[in-house]
Amino acid sequence: MTLYEHDVIVVGAGGAGLRAAIAANEEGADVALVTKLHPVRSHTGAAEGGINAALRDGDSWEDHAYDTMKGSDYLGDAPAVETLCQDSPEETIQLEHWGMAFSREDDGRVSQRPFGGLSFPRTTYAGAETGHHLLHTMYEQVVKRGIQVYDEQYVMDLAVTDHEDPEDRVCQGCIGYDIKTGQLNGFIANNGVVIATGGPGQMYAHTTNAVAQTGDGQAMAYRAGVPLQDMEFVQFHPTTLPSTGVLISEGVRGEGGILYNSNGERFMFEYGYANNDGELASRDVVARAEVTEVNEGRGYENDAVHLDMRHLGEERITDRLENIIHLATDFEGVDPLEEPMPVKPGQHYAMGGIETDENGETCIDGLYAAGECACVSVHGANRLGGNALPELIVFGARAGRHAASEDGADAQIETGSSARTETADVDVPTELGRVETGSEDAVADGGELHSGSPKEVVNRALERQQERVETLMETDGINHADVRSDLQETMTENVNVFRNEAGLKQALKDIRACRERYQEVGVSDPSRTFNTDLMHTIETRNLIDQAEVLTLGALARTEFRGAHWRQSHQERKDEEWLKHTMVAWNDGAPELYYTDVILEGESKEYEPKVRSY
Amino acid sequence: MSTHVSESESEAQAGTDQQTTDRPAAQQRRLEKKRARNEQRDQASDSTETDGQTVHLKVFRYDPEVKDKQEPRFDDFHVPSKKGMTVLDGLIYSRDHYDSSLTFRHSCRQAICGSDALFINGSQRLGCQTQIDDLDQPVRVEPLPHQEVVKDLVVDMEHFYDQMDTVEPYFQEEDLPSGLEEQRQDRENREKIKMSTRCIWCGACMSSCNIAAGGNYLGPAAINKAYRFVMDEREGEDLKQQRLETIEEEQGVWRCQTQFSCTNVCPKDIPLTEHIQELKREAVKSNLKFW
Ligand SMILES: Cc1cc2nc3c(=O)[nH]c(=O)nc-3n(C[C@H](O)[C@H](O)[C@H](O)COP(=O)(O)OP(=O)(O)OC[C@H]3O[C@@H](n4cnc5c(N)ncnc54)[C@H](O)[C@@H]3O)c2cc1C
Ligand code: SF4
Ligand code: FES
Numbered sequence: 001m002t003l004y005e006h007d008v009i010v011v012g013a014g015g016a017g018l019r020a021a022i023a024a025n026e027e028g029a030d031v032a033l034v035t036k037l038h039p040v041r042s043h044t045g046a047a048e049g050g051i052n053a054a055l056r057d058g059d060s061w062e063d064h065a066y067d068t069m070k071g072s073d074y075l076g077d078a079p080a081v082e083t084l085c086q087d088s089p090e091e092t093i094q095l096e097h098w099g100m101a102f103s104r105e106d107d108g109r110v111s112q113r114p115f116g117g118l119s120f121p122r123t124t125y126a127g128a129e130t131g132h133h134l135l136h137t138m139y140e141q142v143v144k145r146g147i148q149v150y151d152e153q154y155v156m157d158l159a160v161t162d163h164e165d166p167e168d169r170v171c172q173g174c175i176g177y178d179i180k181t182g183q184l185n186g187f188i189a190n191n192g193v194v195i196a197t198g199g200p201g202q203m204y205a206h207t208t209n210a211v212a213q214t215g216d217g218q219a220m221a222y223r224a225g226v227p228l229q230d231m232e233f234v235q236f237h238p239t240t241l242p243s244t245g246v247l248i249s250e251g252v253r254g255e256g257g258i259l260y261n262s263n264g265e266r267f268m269f270e271y272g273y274a275n276n277d278g279e280l281a282s283r284d285v286v287a288r289a290e291v292t293e294v295n296e297g298r299g300y301e302n303d304a305v306h307l308d309m310r311h312l313g314e315e316r317i318t319d320r321l322e323n324i325i326h327l328a329t330d331f332e333g334v335d336p337l338e339e340p341m342p343v344k345p346g347q348h349y350a351m352g353g354i355e356t357d358e359n360g361e362t363c364i365d366g367l368y369a370a371g372e373c374a375c376v377s378v379h380g381a382n383r384l385g386g387n388a389l390p391e392l393i394v395f396g397a398r399a400g401r402h403a404a405s406e407d408g409a410d411a412q413i414e415t416g417s418s419a420r421t422e423t424a425d426v427d428v429p430t431e432l433g434r435v436e437t438g439s440e441d442a443v444a445d446g447g448e449l450h451s452g453s454p455k456e457v458v459n460r461a462l463e464r465q466q467e468r469v470e471t472l473m474e475t476d477g478i479n480h481a482d483v484r485s486d487l488q489e490t491m492t493e494n495v496n497v498f499r500n501e502a503g504l505k506q507a508l509k510d511i512r513a514c515r516e517r518y519q520e521v522g523v524s525d526p527s528r529t530f531n532t533d534l535m536h537t538i539e540t541r542n543l544i545d546q547a548e549v550l551t552l553g554a555l556a557r558t559e560f561r562g563a564h565w566r567q568s569h570q571e572r573k574d575e576e577w578l579k580h581t582m583v584a585w586n587d588g589a590p591e592l593y594y595t596d597v598i599l600e601g602e603s604k605e606y607e608p609k610v611r612s613y
Numbered sequence: 614m615s616t617h618v619s620e621s622e623s624e625a626q627a628g629t630d631q632q633t634t635d636r637p638a639a640q641q642r643r644l645e646k647k648r649a650r651n652e653q654r655d656q657a658s659d660s661t662e663t664d665g666q667t668v669h670l671k672v673f674r675y676d677p678e679v680k681d682k683q684e685p686r687f688d689d690f691h692v693p694s695k696k697g698m699t700v701l702d703g704l705i706y707s708r709d710h711y712d713s714s715l716t717f718r719h720s721c722r723q724a725i726c727g728s729d730a731l732f733i734n735g736s737q738r739l740g741c742q743t744q745i746d747d748l749d750q751p752v753r754v755e756p757l758p759h760q761e762v763v764k765d766l767v768v769d770m771e772h773f774y775d776q777m778d779t780v781e782p783y784f785q786e787e788d789l790p791s792g793l794e795e796q797r798q799d800r801e802n803r804e805k806i807k808m809s810t811r812c813i814w815c816g817a818c819m820s821s822c823n824i825a826a827g828g829n830y831l832g833p834a835a836i837n838k839a840y841r842f843v844m845d846e847r848e849g850e851d852l853k854q855q856r857l858e859t860i861e862e863e864q865g866v867w868r869c870q871t872q873f874s875c876t877n878v879c880p881k882d883i884p885l886t887e888h889i890q891e892l893k894r895e896a897v898k899s900n901l902k903f904w
Pocket of ligand 1: 011012013014015016017034035036037038039042043044045046047048049050051052130131153154155156196197198199208209210212216217247348349370371372373385386387388389390392
């Protein structure tokens with residue numbers, strides 16, 4: 001066991017984490033990145049389509065904000081959305097100044113393309129591999145600045161003080177497990193910890209997300225006392241390859257790709273799903289249209305529809321979407337220059353996450369979050385394509401800066417239970433939260449609070465995690481993979497594009513069953529060297545917690561908004577549901593409450609309107 | 614269903630100089646028990662699926678810490694076959710159903726994170742990008758040659774990262790335009806560097822290169838990274854000279870003997886050998902010293 005000490009510890013080295021680290025470094029802080037994958041392996045590298053930023057004449061941050069509020073189905077908070085849209089141009093140009101290889105126009109300026117739900121073609125891109133370039137460019141800057149990176153270091157827990165009220169708690173650091181050696185390490189953060197661990201897509205069987213996307217940061221923050229916000233809003237991307245979940249970028253539709261059903265009909269128009277925007281309607285609309293086509297017998301085998309881009313011509317495709325040719329060929333065995341690609345919706349993005357304000361700060365002092373794991377909230381009920389990458393750089397930078405130095409503008413978004421406006425009561429079919437075993441050996445527990453000086457708090461947390469690892473290693477239990485696949489199955493079956501009350505209740509029961517079985521897991525690999533069995537076992541616990549929060553929120557929300565579709569509740573109910581779902585761990589008993597959506601922006605109020613495409 | 618056929622192939626390049634850790638006796642006993650249980654599970658799975666609907670993987674195993682894995686060996690896994698199945702799918706299935714200690718790096722499943730470069734049927738490829746159908750069976754899966762094996766299919770990447778660092782792998786701007794003005798870059802220039810920017814740091818090229826094996830040669834990936842910056846018109850002439858000097862040094866471009874092995878294995882189709890040749894020409898043009 002070793003103790004390391006830095007001013008700022010950034011957990012996760014994808015787009016958000018790298019940007020946060022650079023910002024903290026520029027503020028003069030001694031910052032370290034702690035990440036379970038080497039930085040260039042982070043999932044930001046998989047992003048394809050682009051970054052939204054109002055850069056051109058005829059466009060404005062106000063228009064970007066308007067589109068984003070509308071796309072969010074009025075569940076985004078205006079101060080967060082406006083910050084996103086105001087800061088994004090500068091942050092995007094910053095990437096260009098750092099050498100990012102954007103696609104170019106004839107005059108040498110960066111190119112922009114149309115994307116779903118945008119009133120202006122403001123998606124800046126680098127071929128169909130924008131995320132890869134963004135990730136590598138930022139990692140280069142981290143190397144240039146000599147920022148310390150602890151890679152292949154799995155963060156298992158946060159070291160948080162044990163005050164009763166989460167708002168009095170302080171985060172002093174975190175505990176890492178060195179994957180290469182099996183050693184546990186304590187990281188003391190003098191100024192703050194920034195969580196940037198990405199999304200929890202592995203809750204679902206069919207997802208565009210990497211295997212590492214297990215939402216560890218969300219689960220750790222949740223158990224430390226930070227509420228998870230709006231988790232029921234899961235984005236299903238309409239164009240993923242049926243056999244693997246590999247994403248076919250929205251850029252294909254942006255460039256003019258067309259969706260057909262098995263009758264050869266352009267169903268987005270023929271069946272009236274989006275008479276104005278057709279294939280470029282927002283993602284939730286297209287995903288539902290596809291599933292409806294399949295359910296009504298107009299799909300292809302594998303529950304798919306066809307996405308055709310052949311008419312764009314080889315030259316244009318090679319210029320702007322070349323990566324798509326490789327993806328379709330390698331992963332689906334289809335040459336998209338010769339035939340249409342089969343596609344179906346797949347889990348893609350978590351709109352919800354760790355509740356933060358516009359500075360990335362949570363209700364726990366010294367604990368920040370940014371990127372997909374956080375919910376500021378800019379995406380509300382539905383994220384527009386191309387809005388996640390700007391979120392990483394805008395809020396990554398802000399979180400890093402604020403963690404490094406306390407000063408800066410006060411946030412307009414209030415966090416924690418003081419923002420609570422309403423407590424909820426919902427009829428759940430089973431017990432939720434922590435399993436009381438009464439046994440010392442229970443292996444499931446992943447979070448605990450500790451008291452004392454920063455060093456003591458970190459040391460206690462370290463000891464606690466050491467015990468947990470020992471127990472897991474010595475328990476002769478079941479394989480976590482069995483539990484994980486049960487969880488993925490029920491989420492895919494019951495908490496997908498279409499949802500109903502019975503299914504959601506069934507999912508809660510199944511999640512409970514997973515939680516109980518999880519008490520019996522054991523790690524069968526006896527080795528301390530690169531023990532991925534141990535790491536995946538801990539991740540599975542994190543997925544269970546988040547799946548429960550998500551499903552609980554979805555069951556409670558009896559309306560249809562953005563990505564959240566409910567049978568028997570086929571309308572957006574603004575009177576009742578213009579509010580954020582919060583679930584707090586509350587010592588193991590999930591507590592559901594609501595906070596107000598902030599529709600009031602800098603100079604105007606965003607009036608909820610019917611979303612038509 | 615793995616039947617643990619030990620072949621003890623010593624051609625494998627495992628770093629066996631590590632020591633076994635001492636464990637207290639009680640813990641040792643518990644671990645023995647677990648091992649026995651694992652074997653039981655393996656055998657159980659062995660008896661169920663033996664019809665022709667399986668693919669056969671032969672997977673390299675080694676763990677410096679675990680007694681019966683200290684001597685490198687191959688394990689056999691028979692995995693139910695599925696249309697579109699990749700080598701990575703086969704490994705994941707084997708791990709999740711037969712032996713949870715089977716260790717390999719992987720994440721994105723879509724050829725972009727670069728973590729599952731492996732030696733598959735005698736050549737460097739990404740597990741996730743390789744369809745099992747395209748391979749002769751049994752499919753032999755080994756760690757990347759010429760790198761130290763940490764455990765099973767995981768190799769130590771430190772040397773690769775160090776070589777990358779040597780070329781100062783970051784953009785160093787000259788005169789930045791102010792504010793929201795971007796640097797202009799010609800479409801042609803972007804096109805010129807495009808392929809070089811695709812590298813996902815998988816290490817396949819280094820592993821395939823005879824000259825990089827064992828030595829200190831910068832290697833194709835690092836030189837390609839240098840190419841990315843040398844050719845970018847946004848970095849100025851002075852810096853270009855400096856970069857050329859770095860890659861021209863003793864361990865640089867002149868070590869390349871144009872064998873094309875790196876180009877052949879690169880999963881991103883980067884014309885590595887061509888890039889190295891082009892840098893040699895640039896170096897000659899700039900009248901640098903010739904090693
Ligand atoms: C296929 C795909 C395509 C996309 N395309 C676009 C697009 O075109 N435009 C757009 O705007 N958005 C897009 N998105 C969304 C966007 O890419 C992601 O939301 C974003 O990249 C997430 O970045 P992040 O920095 O939050 O997390 P990630 O990049 O996922 O990074 C997470 C980091 O956390 C680390 N980590 C995780 N858990 C732990 C732990 N326990 N301990 C230590 N470290 C940990 C990981 O190692 C990793 O470094 C796409 C997403 C996907 C999946
Ligand atoms: S150049 Fe190609 S083979 Fe070499 S590390 Fe990069 S992607 Fe891998
Ligand atoms: S798993 Fe990412 S490259 Fe294969």
